[in-house]
Amino acid sequence: MSTGVNTPWWCDSELHGPIWIPYLMSTGVNTPWWCDSELHGPIWIPYLISTGLIAPWWCDSELHGSIWIPYLMSTGVNTPWWSDSELHGPLWIPYLMSTGVNTPWWCDSELHGPLWIPYLMSTGVNTPWWCDSELHGPIWIPYLMSTGVNTPWWSDSELHGPLWIPYLMSIGVNTPWWCDSELHGPLWIPYLMSTGVNTPWWCDSELHGPIWIPYLMSTGVNTPWWCDSELHGPIWIPYLMSTGVNTPWWCDSELHGSIWIPYLMSTGVNTPWWCDSELHGPIWIPYLMNTGVNTPWWCDSELHGPIWIPYLMSTGVNTPWWCDSELHGSIWIPYLMSTGVNTPWWCDSELHGSIWIPYLMSTGLIAPWWCDSELHGPLWIPYLISTGVIAPWWCDSELQGPIWIHTL
Incomplete structure (x- = not known):
């Protein structure tokens, strides 16, 4: 005061x-x-x-x-x-x-x-x-x-958050977020490691995400995530589609995520994500491209995401995603198939993603996704259901991901 x-x-x-x-x-x-x-x-x-x-x-x-x-x-x-x-x-x-x-x-x-x-x-x-x-x-x-105060957030590499980029863009700052190795995320995991917590999630900095929902389901809560408009996440659209809900994700400015752009494009919506300062996330690169920045997403091994391939295809870049062990994602298999590459995704422990199971099915591979601790992703549950496996995703500490609700 x-x-x-x-x-x-x-x-x-x-x-x-x-x-x-x-x-x-x-x-x-x-x-x-x-x-x-x-x-x-x-x-x-x-x-x-x-x-x-x-x-x-x-x-x-x-x-x-x-x-x-x-x-x-x-x-x-x-x-x-x-x-x-x-x-x-x-x-x-x-x-x-x-x-x-x-x-x-x-x-x-x-x-x-x-x-x-x-x-x-x-x-x-x-x-x-x-x-x-x-x-x-x-x-x-x-x-x-x-x-x-004269020193805004984006002037201090120690101050991190999700909205400094739009602000940074509007003031003409030259060093975007992804150029600062000092910008990390939740640092509670290191402490958990030092305390000897037994949960793999906290001991492995590679395994991050909201896992309370699986626990919520196992405790008998009746209202799953996707039934509450107050609970948002990145995969409710697929489930929404299968349930016949009329208002898709991209129609609600309150619901933001990482995959609505592709869906938005296919529906003919005119205002893409990067055009709305209110919507922030992992695909700001397209906006970066639109602003004249010289280093596109797919050129920086530090910047990974799920939709750069389509953009890559439209720009004529010569080095596809699956050629760079640093760049992992969910849609390289289709691209791989169209290029005739001989080493499928599931053969390379470096390349993990969400759609190798369909490819695995077509190749007759014996060891399905959920049998390999090296291969984690969002789609194995459907396959698990079709094979009669008893232990669902959230029962296996080795398999964690964002779309298990998809099959509930």
């Missing part, structure tokens, strides 16, 4: 985060998180509660996120979150307050999250979030803009 901003965090539906509800409750606000369609994120727990699910997230050591502290309390773990500089997240302050710890969040450059600003304001601390390159989060830019 010392900065002159009139609308605190929890009063603005535009500012999202995982712990505003507790704060909201304490302030007497009547509309909780999961009641506001404007607030998106990890809201399955409230939904879980409303569905009567017996085993909530924090009861399963396999499912971690923003509320593990309650689980920590119930298990008697001795080292609370806020005592370990390696453990970052949005909920430790409330816990910290209840334990009487003297060093609040905003005093430790190692502890980052989206809620310290409101707390900072109430305590009179002079150094706001956006002044400390060690403190990252999703709402400092709006706050920064309203306070007149």
Whole structure:
């Protein structure tokens, strides 16, 4: 408030985060998180509660996120979150307050999250979030803009997020995101490794993704992901098509993902993803091409994605995807077939993707996808079902991916 901003965090539906509800409750606000369609994120727990699910997230050591502290309390773990500089997240302050710890969040450059600003304001601390390159989060830019700070997010390689590129583009910055090796993602995995967690997911930096849904299904929750418009993901369209839903993904500006462009093209929609500043994701390269950037996606081994081949074909590039062990994806097989390449996908442990099973079927390969820990992807369940395999995808810790809902 010392900065002159009139609308605190929890009063603005535009500012999202995982712990505003507790704060909201304490302030007497009547509309909780999961009641506001404007607030998106990890809201399955409230939904879980409303569905009567017996085993909530924090009861399963396999499912971690923003509320593990309650689980920590119930298990008697001795080292609370806020005592370990390696453990970052949005909920430790409330816990910290209840334990009487003297060093609040905003005093430790190692502890980052989206809620310290409101707390900072109430305590009179002079150094706001956006002044400390060690403190990252999703709402400092709006706050920064309203306070007149001169150094925007994209000027600090330590500050990462999903919307700096559009902003960067609009101001003419020359170094795009993918040029900075300092831009990584969720760093909680390293800590999990150091604690000796047994779950393969956390021990293997290669296996990332939302796996709570499989657990949700196994606990008897009746409403799967694709039935709740509040729960978004990258593969609901295929399922949507098979269920006869009338409003496809690309028709709802609230639902974003990585595969709507191809579908959009085939339907004749006029405004592609990269033309809408509101829609961000893994195919911004086409926008990059349109802006005159010289290094296209497929020329940088660091930039991988699922739709560059079609673009590659239309541009006449000579080195197809499957020739570069660094570039993996889901549609090279069709291209491979049309070029007469002799080494099919499933013969190369370096090339993994989503459609080798159909090819495998046509070649008579004996070892199907789900039998090879080296080959993981989104399509083996349909094959698994047709072969009578008993253990579904989410029962095999070796096979993880984003479209298992497809077969539920």
